[in-house]
């Protein structure tokens with residue numbers, strides 16, 4: 001049963017207009033204004049994403065605002081924080097591993113904007129975008145629109161200018177619709193791009209990929225060592241024999257703000273083959289706890 005405090009903290013006044021979102025995102029960069037907004041507990045519902053998509057704003061501005069809004073949402077224990085062209089070092093290393101016409105899939109892609117670099121440079125390879133949460137299903141009720149988080153973590157009601165987040169989970173029996181989380185800039189530049197649901201712990205791609213990218217997801221901040229091992233064991237199933245899994249982390253503490261490790265599937269193993277800039281997972285991947293998988 002969600003506590004009243006949780007409900008209180010997750011709920012608040014809500015104006016889902018792109019203009020207000022622009023003001024809010026700018027105010028977050030100003031410490032006193034940020035404090036005030038957090039104290040007022042100003043919220044945005046998933047409706048703001050659809051309002052941005054339908055607005056007459058230029059595509060680049062829609063894309064920027066959409067990613068800005070995504071940074072305010074969470075999926076499970078992970079933030080949906082993202083940015084366009086976020087991991088260029090990983091993208092170019094990955095593209096070197098994929099043959100023409102091959103399949104490259106990004107997991108935990110958030111709104112897909114971080115995959116713009118891969119999509120632009122793919123040169124004949126197919127790029128598939130996936131995330132635990134690809135959309136927000138909703139139901140329209142007499143009280144307002146009820147949103148469901150697809151990982152089953154919460155249900156929330158947007159009514160007039162209020163966002164009431166229950167903190168408890170329930171699945172819609174039949175949704176009236178869903179709000180796609182694919183960034184409108186990606187939709188505009190790559191009309192064939194789709195964002196598909198895939199849980200890195202249990203999901204499997206319909207076709208095995210030549211390379212998988214998992215950027216800013218498998219971090220010790222979000223997941224335990226045991227969970228990371230479980231994700232690797234599961235993601236292996238979506239790779240062709242000899243296929244590659246790139247795990248990347250963007251953080252100011254790394255040279256050029258980015259580090260990656262590349263593991264190659266070899267039968268039941270995921271062998272640690274290449275790395276750049278000392279990713280935080282390296283000691284773990286080289287430890288005895290992982291040697292049955294990565295050794």
Ligand SMILES: C[S@@+](CC[C@H](N)C(=O)[O-])C[C@H]1O[C@@H](n2cnc3c(N)ncnc32)[C@H](O)[C@@H]1O
Nearest residue numbers: 075078080081082108110114132199200215216
């Ligand atoms: C910090 S964002 C990173 C987004 C993007 N990869 C980037 O680098 O900008 C983390 C993403 O991981 C996704 N995520 C969290 N748990 C997941 C899971 N179990 N399976 C797949 N994706 C997951 C979240 O939905 C979120 O979009």
